[in-house]
Amino acid sequence: MPDLVIKNARLLIDDTIQPAEIAVDDGRISKIGKIISTEEVNQVIDAKGALVLPGAIDLHVHFRDPGMTKKEDWYTGSCAAAAGGVTTVIDHPNTNPPTIDIESFKKKQKEAKKSIIDYSINAGVTSNLQYLRKLWELGAMAFGEIFMAESTGSLNVNDLILKRSLEITGDLGAVACIHAEDEEIMKRFVHILKGKHEPESYSKSRPELSEKTAVEKAIRFAGDTATRLHLCHISAHESLEVIRRAKAESKNITCEVTPHHLFLSTKDWKRLGTLGKMNPPLRDFYSQQSLWVGLTNGIIDVVASDHAPHLEHEKMTDIWSAPAGVPGVETMLPLMLMSVKRNLLTLKRLIEVTSLNPARIFGLNKGVLAPGYDADMIITGEVMEIRREKLHSKAGWTPYNGMYGMFPRITISRGDIVFEDGDIIAKRGRGRFIPGQGLIYSKQ
Numbered sequence: 255m256p257d258l259v260i261k262n263a264r265l266l267i268d269d270t271i272q273p274a275e276i277a278v279d280d281g282r283i284s285k286i287g288k289i290i291s292t293e294e295v296n297q298v299i300d301a302k303g304a305l306v307l308p309g310a311i312d313l314h315v316h317f318r319d320p321g322m323t324k325k326e327d328w329y330t331g332s333c334a335a336a337a338g339g340v341t342t343v344i345d346h347p348n349t350n351p352p353t354i355d356i357e358s359f360k361k362k363q364k365e366a367k368k369s370i371i372d373y374s375i376n377a378g379v380t381s382n383l384q385y386l387r388k389l390w391e392l393g394a395m396a397f398g399e400i401f402m403a404e405s406t407g408s409l410n411v412n413d414l415i416l417k418r419s420l421e422i423t424g425d426l427g428a429v430a431c432i433h434a435e436d437e438e439i440m441k442r443f444v445h446i447l448k449g450k451h452e453p454e455s456y457s458k459s460r461p462e463l464s465e466k467t468a469v470e471k472a473i474r475f476a477g478d479t480a481t482r483l484h485l486c487h488i489s490a491h492e493s494l495e496v497i498r499r500a501k502a503e504s505k506n507i508t509c510e511v512t513p514h515h516l517f518l519s520t521k522d523w524k525r526l527g528t529l530g531k532m533n534p535p536l537r538d539f540y541s542q543q544s545l546w547v548g549l550t551n552g553i554i555d556v557v558a559s560d561h562a563p564h565l566e567h568e569k570m571t572d573i574w575s576a577p578a579g580v581p582g583v584e585t586m587l588p589l590m591l592m593s594v595k596r597n598l599l600t601l602k603r604l605i606e607v608t609s610l611n612p613a614r615i616f617g618l619n620k621g622v623l624a625p626g627y628d629a630d631m632i633i634t635g636e637v638m639e640i641r642r643e644k645l646h647s648k649a650g651w652t653p654y655n656g657m658y659g660m661f662p663r664i665t666i667s668r669g670d671i672v673f674e675d676g677d678i679i680a681k682r683g684r685g686r687f688i689p690g691q692g693l694i695y696s697k698q
């Protein structure tokens with residue numbers, strides 16, 4: 255008998271939404287269909303005819319732990335994720351200390367034990383090239399963000415290190431996640447604009463050209479190496495054209511877009527002021543629209559939050575000194591579900607970009623509602639107004655305040671209910687470390 259049965263669910267099966275029941279055994283889905291009797295089942299959840307989806311896999315979060323736990327920690331970050339229907343996160347290395355050697359990797363693993371959902375940890379790239387193999391064997395999920403330009407944490411690398419690191423990640427068979435902005439171009443524009451203090455100047459200081467140039471360079475450097483390139487937070491229509499061409503030449507590339515570049519644009523500078531600062535910056539309507547096109551036509555593979563919590567008072571200063579980044583892990587899936595409701599995206603495509611593709615890129619046994627996969631899923635709930643005081647991140651604010659999202663009623667991680675009707679009900683620390691392929695192979 256299964257441990258858990260979800261009855262009266264509706265699922266996307268073969269491109270149509272169908273009524274179904276889901277049985278879970280030992281944390282994994284054991285059956286989907288019409289389930290026999292529920293008599294001896296430990297737990298039955300009535301989905302009440304709601305849509306059930308795989309939990310989102312957010313492959314780009316900054317949970318700030320260790321070192322910046324005033325902004326976020328693994329417990330609060332993972333609660334925010336669960337409340338927003340995210341059941342797995344991949345944390346990026348710009349913490350303090352940065353995750354760039356054995357000691358710092360183990361330190362992050364120790365802190366991450368607070369998480370209520372499953373998680374992976376990426377390793378950073380600086381001049382630490384001698385440690386990359388070891389970090390891979392310790393279970394790093396991927397490398398990066400590898401920063402081609404200055405962003406939070408100042409882990410930016412020069413061309414030589416970028417090139418060499420791509421050779422190494424290629425040899426290892428690892429994914430290299432790239433923050434693609436061109437440092438030279440950016441510096442030139444910042445120099446011209448630094449006398450201007452209206453927040454909008456920030457978008458001009460890191461122009462589309464800077465991203466496009468860096469994307470081209472990363473693709474060129476990856477060249478004939480076996481590196482699997484993943485381009486983070488693509489924001490400019492020019493970059494999409496470069497990626498489209500590279501994909502047409504069957505280059506091994508994937509890319510992601512963030513909710514803030516999909517749902518916000520330079521028009522929001524007026525409303526947000528310095529809170530609207532992030533890297534790459536807010537773009538104009540034209541780029542914003544091209545991201546939606548890229549998402550629907552398959553040029554963009556993934557939606558990831560780049561959850562980058564900073565406190566409101568830290569952001570309320572001069573545009574040039576405010577920290578860059580916005581929180582987003584809790585609002586990503588609700589906003590995306592809203593765009594399905596508004597016919598901007600199909601449900602099938604939503605599941606691909608938030609669950610299926612992230613799982614495929616990193617080889618996770620997640621992201622699919624089918625027997626054998628981890629029972630990570632959400633039962634959808636009502637459309638609600640996004641209100642900052644209801645969110646779980648320590649950031650305490652959101653750029654989407656007052657907008658609408660379809661939030662989960664219940665979030666399930668490996669068969670355990672972790673969030674239900676507005677409450678976190680998971681035990682702190684129940685999340686598991688999901689290692690990358692390097693650990694798996696080095697143990698064989």
Ligand SMILES: NC(=O)N[C@@H](CC(=O)O)C(=O)O
Pocket residue numbers: 316348399405406433531532533534560562563578579580
């Ligand atoms: N996106 C941002 O503006 N900031 C991120 C770093 C990053 O992703 O570049 C952060 O960690 O604060």
Ligand SMILES: [Zn+2]
Pocket residue numbers: 399405433486487533534
């Ligand atoms: Zn970045």
Ligand SMILES: [Zn+2]
Pocket residue numbers: 314316346399560562
């Ligand atoms: Zn980031």
